[in-house]
Amino acid sequence: MRETVSESGPMASAPRAVLLQAVRSVWAISASTLLLLRPLVPKRLRKALRGRHKSMHVKFIRGPLHMLDIEIAKARGVPYVQWYADYKDREGAERPFEDPSVQAIYQSGAEDVEICRRFGLQPHSRLHEFGVGKGRSAQHFVSFLDPGKFSGNDASENQLRFCRQRLDALGLTATKQPRLFRNGDNSMAWLNGEKVDFIWTYAVFTHMPLEDVRAVVANARHMMHGPTVFLASFCENAEQTVERYTHKDWLYNYACFEQMAAENGYDLEDATEHIPAVKRRRDYLRFHRERLVKFTLKREIAAAGADAPRAGGAP
Numbered sequence: 001m002r003e004t005v006s007e008s009g010p011m012a013s014a015p016r017a018v019l020l021q022a023v024r025s026v027w028a029i030s031a032s033t034l035l036l037l038r039p040l041v042p043k044r045l046r047k048a049l050r051g052r053h054k055s056m057h058v059k060f061i062r063g064p065l066h067m068l069d070i071e072i073a074k075a076r077g078v079p080y081v082q083w084y085a086d087y088k089d090r091e092g093a094e095r096p097f098e099d100p101s102v103q104a105i106y107q108s109g110a111e112d113v114e115i116c117r118r119f120g121l122q123p124h125s126r127l128h129e130f131g132v133g134k135g136r137s138a139q140h141f142v143s144f145l146d147p148g149k150f151s152g153n154d155a156s157e158n159q160l161r162f163c164r165q166r167l168d169a170l171g172l173t174a175t176k177q178p179r180l181f182r183n184g185d186n187s188m189a190w191l192n193g194e195k196v197d198f199i200w201t202y203a204v205f206t207h208m209p210l211e212d213v214r215a216v217v218a219n220a221r222h223m224m225h226g227p228t229v230f231l232a233s234f235c236e237n238a239e240q241t242v243e244r245y246t247h248k249d250w251l252y253n254y255a256c257f258e259q260m261a262a263e264n265g266y267d268l269e270d271a272t273e274h275i276p277a278v279k280r281r282r283d284y285l286r287f288h289r290e291r292l293v294k295f296t297l298k299r300e301i302a303a304a305g306a307d308a309p310r311a312g313g314a315p
């Protein structure tokens with residue numbers, strides 16, 4: 001298994017990191033102290049202060065502290081995806097596979113196979129999942145597909161640990177030989193030139209900054225051939241802007257995916273209507289709509305070979 005979470009990033013800056021660390025400590029103490037006064041603040045004012053966030057704690061303590069952690073990491077030369085993978089690893093390190101909060105994840109995911117089947121997925125199709133997480137959808141993809149037809153990657157080792165455990169528990173590792181890569185470099189080059197029929201990525205772009213999403217969309221064509229269908233979900237901002245909503249959540253709009261498609265030689269289709277109601281009810285983020293887009297290679301790009309050098313300088 002290749003383990004290549006990219007280490008490249010801005011030049012390390014020790015004094016900046018130290019300064020940010022000091023700001024973090026001051027913020028942690030003063031915001032926590034101020035928040036003790038919360039019961040004295042009228043409920044309506046608390047709601048106004050919290051705005052679009054789940055709680056005052058998230059808005060004024062957890063969110064800003066994580067943002068400072070990300071800046072400290074950046075000053076030390078650690079790119080965002082590495083910070084995020086470490087954060088996911090820390091978050092899940094203590095949690096056993098049997099924990100109800102982990103097991104609850106496995107109640108859904110079958111609908112993702114159904115979505116792909118509407119676009120022609122068959123047991124002999126080759127599918128790669130970008131950002132498998134704990135294996136919520138992967139368990140169903142692997143079960144549906146023929147042996148050796150599923151591969152997936154994730155930036156977080158801990159997420160992959162759960163995913164492997166789930167596939168083992170279902171007996172699918174031995175019978176279906178899924179391939180899992182720990183990888184957060186957005187290069188989409190881990191299959192050494194192998195082409196797939198489907199690329200699936202759900203609830204992953206939401207946790208990626210725009211430049212990383214752009215890299216994945218641009219690089220996906222290394223895995224694509226003429227008929228490949230690349231399905232990706234994103235959270236659409238009700239205000240139709242691209243916005244960093246929290247330290248780890250981004251809201252996008254359809255227009256930015258149209259631009260990425262145009263820049264990289266894809267046709268883009270809105271596939272949101274294929275998201276079943278069960279998913280649309282999920283209120284993971286407030287003030288958003290979950291959307292699904294379908295990228296396919298433009299006919300002339302597919303004919304020239306998806307890996308052919310592109311005019312306009314795309315990688």
Ligand SMILES: C[S@@+](CC[C@H](N)C(=O)[O-])C[C@H]1O[C@@H](n2cnc3c(N)ncnc32)[C@H](O)[C@@H]1O
Pocket residue numbers: 081084085088130131132133134135136137153154155156159183184185186201202203204207208212
């Ligand atoms: C909310 S989970 C979704 C998991 C799964 N797709 C699902 O639908 O249940 C997001 C996952 O994406 C992974 N991830 C985020 N950015 C990534 C990147 N740049 N490369 C690989 N994995 C990434 C995270 O580690 C996390 O496991």
